[in-house]
Amino acid sequence: FKVSQGDIREKLADSIEVTFKEGENRLVLINADTNEIKDFNKFYECCGIKYEEPEPRFFSFNNPFGACPVCQGFSKTIGIDMNLVIPNLNLSIMDGAIAPFRTAKYSSYSRDLIQNAKQFNIAINIPFKELTPQQVSLIRKGFGSFKGIDKFFEKLEEKTYKMHIRVLLSRYRGYTTCSACKGSRLRREALQVKIGGKSIYDVVKMPIEHSLSFFENLKLSEYDMMVSERVFKEIIKRLTFLNNVGIGYLTLERLSSTLSGGETQRINLATSLGSALVGTLYVLDEPSIGLHPRDNLKLINILKNLRDIGNSVLVVEHDPEMMKHADILIDMGPKAGINGGEIIARGTYDEVLKNPDSITGKYLSGKIKIPVPSERRTDMTKEIEITGAAENNLKNINVNIPLNRFVVITGVSGSGKSTLVHDILYGGIAKYFGMAPSKVGKYDDIKGGQYIDDIEIVDQSPIGKTPRSNPISYIKAFEIIREIFASTHQARARGYKPGYFSFNVPGGRCETCQGDGFIKVEMQFLADIYLECEDCNGTRFKKEIREITYR
Structure with missing residues (x-):
């Protein structure tokens, strides 16, 4: 366009503004002499990929804006479960590790796999669990004339109009890690925002103690530090509380349903500590339930901390260690039900010990004791043998549990006791009896189920299915x-x-x-x-x- 020298800036500004508006916030400038092209837009865009402007809901899997569009923020989708396709990882490919290829009808897939394995450097005589992730990926995607496990199931999906194919597919279906977000539960764009070289998922995958170390050592620019200072301090403060209550080994992404009772209690206490309330009365009902004696002292120190910052702490408790550290003990009794409801003793630990009416004091002082059996049952009995238990933090362990005995499984809070008993022992035996347990953990084999007639689990879940139950x-x-x-x-x-x-x-x-x-x-x-x-x-x-x- 023709313009005079003095008006060129204004004319250009008007033209660019109109073009930018009509072009839906996009503009391309072409240099007439060099044909150089320059793109301009108002979006977060690079290399043709458009990014949303980051905001808090962008990093929340509970919000549709930030959740993975495939799994809706659940991290799992219904698909082919590789744990069902390869139920026994100790078997080799030669021994039939891949379950659907064992049948006569689909054995041709197994033959193709074995014939092509040497050419692609895949060992067929070692346990499947010893194959590298790259080799497992090849077996899933296919190589040479072998079509792969994924293609095998895709081909079956095309024939779901046949009843027997639907039945076959149902055997291998389960909840599997989402292929889009790889279990992060967030949309792809949220994972591309990084601080200190780590995305939000990289941070929550770390144990709490490592996350705390990461934020303490994180170096930010002066401007970034000024913007995020208050949030930064709050993150470090809350992670410090969680670490101090003795759960630094947990990852931040751990599902609350998989936590032990002791871990849940300490997270609740860390929340109370983090609120930093003063002049509050905290009432705790048997907080030491499910805690190992090693963890008891940590719990007691937390309660003392709450007291020292200006709060009152009232605890209903049976634990002798907790009673010993209390400032005041109130002993109720003398017995249960209609024979109770009275204050028997009140005072310090030593005063309650000396009170002749207090049954609690007599047990604490050792005047009354529960006799320890002088003999133990040492007869050899049949056993339930668990091999290769590897759920949650269990390290592929083997356990023999003798029958017709009084057996106790103990260990520090979070060591894997509940996982072993609930998910492996109960889940595996219940599955053996044809029941439908809510969860079955990872294990290689459980032997000895034939020696018992039934299995019952008695835990802390409420009885009855309705509020009317009594x-x-x-x-x-x-x-x-x-x-x-x-x-x-x-x-x-x-x-x-x-x-x-x-x-x-x-x-x-x-x-x-x-x-x-x-x-x-x-x-x-x-x-x-x-x-x-x-x-x-x-x-x-x-x-x-x-x-x-x-x-």
């Missing part, structure tokens, strides 16, 4: 009680069946509260409140049902 209904004794009341002369005269004496079904239950015994009042801006039902006075039954008496 101990007597849980053990099925309520059925007998209902039948007894239904068999009385009064009940038979009125035609009451056993179901009328249940507060779970319509009939004899109070219909005002639906057999709950209380009524929930919903408050619009406050927490809901529960009031005792005025019709049944909390008994859960109608008046006419309450009139039926036995003896």
Whole structure:
């Protein structure tokens, strides 16, 4: 365009502004003399890849904006589970490590693999677990005339209209690590933002003690430090609390459902410490449950720390070590239930020890003791043999558990006790009996299941499936009680069946509260409140049902 010398800057500015606006925030300038092209835009873009502007929700897998679009932030997708395809990693390819290739129909895949293995330097006579990740990747993707495990299943997916193919595929399906985010749960762009050469996923994969060291040694520019100073200090402060409570070995990405009871307690305590509240009364109900004696002292020091910064700490506890460190002990009793409810002793540890009425004091002083058996059962018995247990932090261990004995598995908090008992022993034996355990850990083999008739696990999970459950209904004794009341002369005269004496079904239950015994009042801006039902006075039954008496 033709412009005079004086107006060129204004004309160019106007033209560029209009072009930039009409070009949807993009502009290309071409040098007429050299044909040099320069791209301009207002986006975070490099090499043709457009990035979103980073913000907090961008790094959260709980937010659709930051979550991986394939797995929706869960880190796992339903696909072919390699643990089912290769169930025994101790077998070699020659011995049939790859389960679907063992059948006569698909044995041609196994032959192709063996024929091409030497050419691509893949050992076929060593356990599958000893193959390198590169070799396993080749076996999955294929090489030479061998199509690969992934292509094998892709081919089967094309024939899912056949019933037997769907059944075959279901044997090898499970939750597998998301192929898009590789288990990070975040979108690809979030992982490309790095600080100190590490993405957010690299940091959360590290144990807490290593993460703390990383942030303490991180060097930032003066401007970056000025912008992030408060956040930076808060990160170091919170990681320090977690490290101080003795869980520095945990990774930040560890699922809360896989934590032991002791680890969960200490994380809750670290949260209380991190809040730095003053003048607060902390009430803890048996915090030492599930803790090893080694970890007890750490817990006690945390509670003393809470006291020293200006708080009050009240603990309901049976642990002698905790009692020894308490400033004041209040002993209740003398016995349980209707025989309890009194204050027996109050004072320091030494004062409670000297109190003649305190049963707790007598045990603490050694006046009363629980006798230790002088003889142990040493007879040889049959055993349950676990080999290759490798779930969570278990290091491919072998364990023999003798039957018909009183066996205790102990160790420091987080050492793998619950994983071994819940996921490996219970999960494996329950699977052997055809049950459907919620989780089965990684192991090579469990022998000895034929020596027992059943397996039951008793843990700290609440009994019953509804809030209506109570101990007597849980053990099925309520059925007998209902039948007894239904068999009385009064009940038979009125035609009451056993179901009328249940507060779970319509009939004899109070219909005002639906057999709950209380009524929930919903408050619009406050927490809901529960009031005792005025019709049944909390008994859960109608008046006419309450009139039926036995003896």
